[in-house]
Amino acid sequence: KKRNLDFIQLCVNVGFRIVRSLCIMLYYHIGGGWIEAQNSRGEIGLVPEDYIEVIPNPNVGNVASPDLSFFDAYAPASAPGQNQASNGNDPWSVWNADPSGGSNNNWASNPEGTQTGKTAPDPWSSVSQGHPQAYQGPAEDDEWDDEWDDMKSTGGYAESESGDGGGIQRGGAHATSMKISLNKFPGFSKSGPELYLLCKQLTKGKDKLPIYVGEVGPVWFYPETQLDCVVADPKKGSKMYGLKSYIEYQITPSTTNRPVNHRYKHFDWLYERLLDKFGSAIPIPSLPDKQVTGRFEEEFIKMRMERLQGWMSRMCRHPVVSSSEVFQLFLTYKDEKEWKMGKRKAEKDETVGVMIFSTIEPEAPDIDLIEVDQKCEQFSRFTKAMDDGVKEILTVGHEHWKRCTGPLPKEYQRIGKAFQNLSSVFNSSGYQGESTLTDAMTAAGKTYEEIAQMFAEQPKKDLHFLMETNNEYKGLLGCFPDTIGVHKAAIDKVKEGDKLVATSKITPHEKVTMAKRVSVMSYALQAEMNHFHSNRIYDYNRVMQLYLEEQVKFYETIAAKLRQAHGQFTTM
């Protein structure tokens, strides 16, 4: 009991991460935001309310349940109105005594401590303060809470877009159970890699993920044509007779060329599925933040769309993710029925967490532990170093953005005004032939005003993309500590092999199996790193070229404008 309590406390200290897959069977509100909970092993401990996810019993009637369809845009328009209204008006009602009817919007009351590391503190921290969230300019005070995008009455900024059925029973359920997920916390819970390293039999079936050895080393299987999609045409939709409005984006995959519609919360649902399924092997970058700088809806929508596009493109480019059933469902569902069925199926997927490795089949001989360890260390060093480098660019870029849009244009404008003022003084001299000078001086002044304008607008044309790319990579790199942590935990476990055999914790056969499986994990990590590197080289090549190209244009335009201004002066 004591240990369990310590464990919960530790979770809190470590930084508001959700530790999944610890099933809580019973619980009592004891006030102050804490719950006394008992898990399936009978252990009792204190759990912060916010860390608990209510998972209704699917056997009690999934689809028909108004609570489950609560956030579903595709739910029948008949019944849910009332439910939405009642729940919408009381977002905190979920923590009342009726967990079976509490629906899933418990996320609503927990903006900070939600799972997935999306809002979790950066494990590599350092540049987080002052770092811009949106590169339409440095972050300002106002945070845009998209309550209009969903419920009017949610209150606070974290509404329940991500909550849409997200908690439905993963991997063996009991009626109304609660789960604390552990798979995002590999360093602590050895259960993660062990689950795979020691599991009796691996999944069999069609969903195998082969790894080949190419020129650069282990690589995923890449399809011949790369999937891509276009996120476009954001439309304001509404339901509840216009009481609630939301934005729907149109996503058109290159394969079918047939658009599907999705709201942000559907993206978030997809993200959750991908994270659950692939997170241990593949860094799944967070979705764009819910809160984004920009006072105007239009700007916000544009920015979110741009970032959703970026996120989708990255997912499309990943051979494993893009070919997964859930991703395909998201892009190609034909009707609401198919979507809903697919959702249910995806939510029931048991090959999640570390079990994804059970589907990976490297077509190459096993690697020994030393090499596995070396590779892992190398990737760890590299991603950490790159994270630092990326954050440096973001910091510097942020400063540059501020200067280019703040003091610099002001200064060029003042120079322009000073020339024009002096010119107009000259014009008042009454001296003949004055205009030969003053016309040219006024033009020069106006040119500097134009240059001021150019400076202010330039960052949107070049720095923006450099920042967006680096911001994307910052997000991606933020996933690596977890992914690499799973590997390190597995390596540690295998290193203990002899001891575990000696103390009869595992059989000698299991030790051999563990070694083989950690080799599979290493292949997966290497394939993923190679995927990362090739994308990185492509992305940085592209964005650096774009940046420099626009910078060249910028300075050339300034030079041309000044040349023209110079030409207005008469040679004397």
Next chain:
Amino acid sequence: KKRNLDFIQLCVNVGFRIVRSLCIMLYYHIGGGWIEAQNSRGEIGLVPEDYIEVIPNPNVGNVASPDLSFFDAYAPASAPGQNQASNGNDPWSVWNADPSGGSNNNWASNPEGTQTGKTAPDPWSSVSQGHPQAYQGPAEDDEWDDEWDDMKSTGGYAESESGDGGGIQRGGAHATSMKISLNKFPGFSKSGPELYLLCKQLTKGKDKLPIYVGEVGPVWFYPETQLDCVVADPKKGSKMYGLKSYIEYQITPSTTNRPVNHRYKHFDWLYERLLDKFGSAIPIPSLPDKQVTGRFEEEFIKMRMERLQGWMSRMCRHPVVSSSEVFQLFLTYKDEKEWKMGKRKAEKDETVGVMIFSTIEPEAPDIDLIEVDQKCEQFSRFTKAMDDGVKEILTVGHEHWKRCTGPLPKEYQRIGKAFQNLSSVFNSSGYQGESTLTDAMTAAGKTYEEIAQMFAEQPKKDLHFLMETNNEYKGLLGCFPDTIGVHKAAIDKVKEGDKLVATSKITPHEKVTMAKRVSVMSYALQAEMNHFHSNRIYDYNRVMQLYLEEQVKFYETIAAKLRQAHGQFTTM
């Protein structure tokens, strides 16, 4: 007695200006920096010590006197050694009881209140604080006291370069008299314009200054070829067996093409003569400040030379100044004897102050008072407005200079470093083909470091000249309130004409004379304004062209560098 005392007090309140030409016949040190003095009219009053200039009696043996030759570079090398040493070690000894032997370095103890408005507070003030004195960059703390240029022991920053015989007897002298000059204070002392307006007979002789009416209105007589000169080749000279060193500049006029040597203090002497002689009609800009930013002698000497060149060029361009005897002497003296003789003669010149107008002969009908008044008002408005405009440019330019040499290069350097750091991280990936990206990224980073350097160095190439020109004009414009003040005082006097006749202060004939003479003054002012305008148009045309030309080059070079960096990326 009371009135005279009030007058002196007023001088002090008004702002530390020297009011010249009040001869003090007797004086007593009464302590606290005050002297009780009696002027030639027998009036007694209190005079601040610092306002008093000791003028030795030339009849007591000018040249032979070791005190007078004290600061003279051309003094015989035989005797003065001792004197210099003794005086040099005690710069304050001048205020002891022996005025006849006190030499002229009384200026030394009075850095603030010296005459001529050179260090006087700006009458149009406003931008004086924070305004850079040297445009090799914004002014820093350290003031360069050029004691090595003259006496080692002077102490404080205002050594006596300007004191070289500068006080010798102007306009009728008595043995050891003191003078408080009034001609720089026309608004207060009506004696200035009256002296000319009412003087019995005008100077006759060869030194007539004609004014013609040209296309633009009244103009000075311009010589067919414009005088010019080159100030170059600063050389460190020394005297007293190397104990004292100074810088000598070589000045080569375009007329003789024969170089003459002068030290700063000779320029200052010339300035004093020109100010005395022409200051009422022609704005004589101050010499470059003695104290200039720059920690290194070389930089200081270069800057001073550049500014002396600018000052000399402006004087050369002025038809009246450049053709004057004293200016010609300065540029073309053949030997020390000629120089010394010429100096003595110039210092005895009686056509100084407002009396310069007595030499002016407009070849045009008299102008009526209304027009004279209007013109004067117009020039006053214009010069005031231009002064504001020029100061605005100086302020803005100063800010720009600071940004271009401070934060901007730092920022571009940080951008460059950030690119290079990320590039070197990429290089550590171990991924093959990495160098295609990293070489280009490193080059891009280096390019931004080069751009940083360019930004830091650019102001010296363009802004410097814009600032220098505007600084020159600021100095020139600072002379106008005095020059215009003389005219306004004259106009006021003429306006009083009827009243003065009625009260028998003047005769009707004198009233007519006054009106004629104020018309002459107006012609002079108009000729001067037209000279000013034509030079201004030329100067601003030139400097704006130079500025824009360099700016174009600057931005084009940046664009070219970035284009090259861009070219290093491979198209993918």
